Amino acid sequence: MNVSIDVSWKSLNKHDEELCGDKVEILKTDDSDIIILADGMGSGVKANILATLASKILGTMFLEGEPIEEAVETLASTLPICKVRGVAYSTFSILQIFHNGDAYLVEFDNPSCVFVRNKKLMKIPENYREISGKKIREYRFKVEPNDCFVLMSDGTIYAGVGELLNLGWTWESMAEYTLKCAKETKSAARIASLLSQACDDLYQQRPGDDTTVAVARVIERRIVNIFTGPPKDKEDDRKLMMDFMASEGKKIVCGGTTSKIAAQYLGQNITNNNDGTKEVPPTANIRGIDLVTEGVLTMSHTFKLLRRFDEGDIDEEFFDALDANNGGAKLARILLEDCTEVNLFVGKANNEANYEGNTLFDISIRKNLVVQLKEILEHLGKQVKITYY
Structure with missing residues (x-):
């Protein structure tokens, strides 16, 4: 056992x-x-x-x-x-x-x-x-x-x-x-x-x-693997995906460019869902991936929910938000209720010309979000590891 x-x-x-x-x-x-x-x-x-x-x-x-x-x-x-x-x-x-x-x-x-x-x-x-x-x-x-x-x-x-x-x-x-x-x-x-x-x-x-x-x-043991952000060097796309897919546990991809990298590696199409809100963009589907979401906005929403729980701001309204049908809430539920360990696979791309639609602002925000997620998840008793590419 x-x-x-x-x-x-x-x-x-x-x-x-x-x-x-x-x-x-x-x-x-x-x-x-x-x-x-x-x-x-x-x-x-x-x-x-x-x-x-x-x-x-x-x-x-x-x-x-x-x-x-x-x-x-x-x-x-x-x-x-x-x-x-x-x-x-x-x-x-x-x-x-x-x-x-x-x-x-x-x-x-x-x-x-x-x-x-x-x-x-x-x-x-x-x-x-x-x-x-x-x-x-x-x-x-x-x-x-x-x-x-x-x-x-x-x-x-x-x-x-x-x-x-x-x-x-x-x-x-x-x-x-x-x-x-x-x-x-x-x-x-x-x-x-x-x-x-x-x-x-x-x-x-x-x-x-x-x-x-x-x-x-x-x-x-329940392990959750999250891939967010393209690698610093495009040549490392395949290496990151090989490491990501070889890891035990659930597979979650956060980000538009990140999703394209995953879909290309897996040889699959991306299909969109109709579960977006004013705050959180819709999720998507890639065969072989458990959850596919947008990046910064979705992860920010997830972080806010985790922070509310950590600070004790919990009432019926909180659980309604946690149970909502959007990407941020889905990711928060998995991290809060269905995992013991989290592996973060984080790309450090810093040249926006390499990846269409991936702004330097988004990259900076993503890096900060990853650190904040690690800190709050560890405070909630999860074991967290970050690997940068």
Whole structure:
């Protein structure tokens, strides 16, 4: 078994706080994916610093292969002490899923992970250990494709306290709603959004605590390859296409000249679709390519959708835009919900005379878009590689 994870997370800042006291880190090793959710004590700037320190310390030590005992002891001795409570810590949850299906989950003072398998809530066998005076829950188990895990900060189970609910949203209620969401959609992005929105509604859009959910779904590796922009030297058209077509995964071509290069190499015709809008030009079809779109305008629309999701600007209107029948939305859906790794094959043509209709302005914008896409996709937990030609 060679598995990966579809991962997404959403955070709500405590009302009137500019910074969130929760921090999520997504790390990748040669043989595993790691999710860390740290919840700094209190809220605001201090909590944000505590959570950031905790996540960085834990992440660095895990990547270096240090055992959990060393990580917890380092955490306890590194974080500053609260003068009022006399303690200094950030609660945390760490989920590591190996590509061979082994999994390791460790939790300290965060609500327990919700685990859904085959549309049922599952209980993970737990083992309690005491490390540096701290009680740690530790689990080792095997995962299966389509397993769904939700890590959370304690703001999730306090949602509604003093507002809509007397005692807040219990862990059991959260778990049942997670199960309902997992039955309705398989996308980690949508599950995270639904859970976060439910918490926000219970708080009546005035969260009483920092609230974070991190959703991980176990899936097969899903690789997406995107070819955009003609190579610097026209003689490299064939080399780029050979590399592009030889790569495992979906094939997407963005750009008019780029599409012509792909069609010529494949010996196929280009046929246009009638799905354009005022903002996004129509898509096209080339046999052997999964999605063919225009370049700069389409990729800009895709980037805007990904940025809205990353910034938490998510509501019914957002998902209507994401589900729209246009090239930008189609590309955004694939990148957000149907891939774990992205390979970008980017041409660096800088002589507009070589390629009819390809202006220097478009080329400059495309280069910037590629860098921005890489940054936001990596922040969303995707593995991204750019190859220039």
